[in-house]
Amino acid sequence: MTDLLLLNAVVLTMDENRPRAQEVAIKDGRILAVGEDDLKSLVHNSTEVIDLGGKTILPGFIDAHLHLRALAESLVTLNIGPASGVSSISHIQERIHHQALTLPPGTWIRAGGYNEIYLSEKRDPNRWDLDAAAPHHPVKLTHRSGHAHVLNSLGLTNIGISKETPDSETGIIDRDLETGEPTGLLYGMGDFLSQVIPPLDESQLDRGVKLANQELLSSGITTFQDASSRNDIERWRSFENWKREGTLQCRVLMMLGFKGFEEYQAGRLTSQMDKSHLRLGGVKIVLDETTGRLNPRQEDLNEIVLSVHQAGRQVAIHAIEETAIEAACSALEHAIRASPRPDHRHRIEHCSVCPEDLAARIASLGIAVVTNPAFLYVSGERYLKTVPPRQLKHLYPLATLIQNGVQVAAGSDAPVAPVNPLAGIYAAVSRKAESGEVVLANEKITSYEALRMYTMLAARSSFDENLKGIIAPGKLADLTILSADPTSVPIEAIKEIRVEMTIVGGDVVYRH
Ligand SMILES: [Zn+2]
Structure with a gap:
């Protein structure tokens, strides 16, 4: 017997064993069954039945990299x-x-x-x-x-x-x-x-978080990963409060900054939260080149990365330029050699300028990439004007990364780009900037590959593939319902697709 039956839909399960279906049955917050007009027997008198009239069901979108506080602040300033x-x-x-x-x-x-x-x-x-x-x-x-x-x-x-x-x-x-x-x-x-600078006062911040919650749910996001390098115990407590009060309805994975990691190592972070709703992720390390040289320096980076790796945690390194990505690879290679660990899933965040040999190196080290396709849409015009040609030809090389065997997931990096994953999916498929100009046509990927970046591979980027990322019995009932199927409409029509409904744990949390 089922609590909720969604029928008459195009179900893109993102599950290779059963790519398409028409119905999804949900019980106790999990997916009970996936079927083709054959789940009616599960209906009883308290079952809610929703006829989707041909709309598309996807696994709930996962934003693998954003900054909630900055997003909240941007919405109230x-x-x-x-x-x-x-x-x-x-x-x-x-x-x-x-x-x-x-x-x-x-x-x-x-x-x-x-x-x-x-x-x-x-x-x-x-x-x-x-x-x-x-x-x-x-x-x-x-x-x-x-x-x-x-x-x-x-x-x-x-x-x-x-x-x-x-x-x-x-x-x-x-x-x-x-x-x-x-x-x-x-x-x-x-x-x-x-x-x-004094932070926003609590009431303003709370208002911002409420607005951010609405924006995330109306964009079909059911989980986000917060990648702020200042995340620590204090910020964890804020997330706990927002989750407890229901201010934040998405599931949250909070990465730690290095200071937060040290607090965690000292045993200062304990929590009673339901891990499927709020969980700790890897450790975010920013490798920055603002001053013209790498900060931290290679030796220091090696040491930081090794300490996180040896503590058994995942490392997520922010690296934009080619030299920074190389340094990230070297630090990760150094740590993996020093203490080998299968399936470490360390990550490079952004990975913006990446030639093919570097993509091959990333793949050979088993490093995942979490990148931001929507940047092509919002900043493509600026890239074409300002990025030197030698770098421009390796900018966000999605096809090259995927062909070389890198597991690529996506995040918005909000508030830097809008949270709506459909903007990123459109950009990954069309390589078009808002102005219509194309940035590297040879790096286009298919809409199916783009959807994987926001579902299955985003779940995998935080070791959550057993819980979410595909629609299959036993997974969390986190679903995004779209007005059309992004894999069957013309590319330009992807921009027009609307999020109709968002479901977290079997509860409808947003309706258009
Ligand atoms: Zn970021």
Whole structure:
């Protein structure tokens, strides 16, 4: 007997043993049976039956890499991205000025999502632009990429940055060439800024998390993996609260940063949570090249990676450029040689510029890649204009990675790109930017391969393939229902597909 029967559907199970079906029966939060118009015998008087009228059922989408706090913050602070109608620095000034009128002097104004390439001035705003709009409020702008920020003069003073402040190990303070005065533009200093600028107050953050929850569910996401390198015990407690209060309805896997890993090693992280709803993932390590050389250096990276590997945990290394990906491979190879372990599933996050020989090396080491196809859609136009040709021809080489045997999963990296997986699927299949320009036509993959990146392979990237990622009896009843089948519509129509319903553990948590 079943609690819920979904019938008259196109079921793309993503299960090679049984790729397609028409019906799914659910009991006690799990999939009871998958069938072809033959499950009626399971219906009893309290069964809910939903006729899907030919709509498509997929395993619930899994976003294998996003940043929930930053996403929540972006939803409750000023949006100055191109989609908000901002197309010049004077527009940004207007928005900031308007915000300043509503806040007491001295209160931080935060705004995010700007991208200088879409501003008519074709440059980043600077402190003086922001001073003109809000001289009595500290202001922080966040670039769309999250890797650059702009502060006004009061903001710089409040956090103690002046002409005399030296550059840090990891970041760059942009300076006026003649006077040496900081311009307000800061590169690679996000972690530092989040330590010195007061966080959003609790009620604002909660409101942001509620909005993020709605956005995730309406995008068909039933699990996300939070990849923030600042994740620690304190952040784990926040996730526990949001889950307990029902503010967050997706299942969550929280990666740890290195500091969080040390707390975990000291035995300080204990939890009573149901692991299918909130679980610890691997350890996220950021390998950054903002200052022109790798940070951490190779020897330090080797040591960090080895310590996480020997603790039996999975390592997830953020690496964008070719040299960083090579260094990540070397550190992982060093650890695997020192203490071999089958099926370690260490990961490289983003893996943005990757020639074929490097793809082959990644595959031979058994490393998985978690990448972000939607970047091609939201930033493709910028890549074509600004990425040097030698790198451009290896940019997000999805087909090359897959052909070389790398297990590739996908994440949005939200708020850097929108959470909707259909944007990423469309981009992976069409290689088209929002402007319609194509970025590397030879790296197109099929819509089936793209769906695997957001379901089965995303589940595998966190050792969850026994629980989710395919539709088969015994798996969690996490399902995404779409208006059409992405594998049978023309490529351009993928963009128009709507999420009709999202089901987590047998409960309908979103309906269009
Ligand atoms: Zn990220």
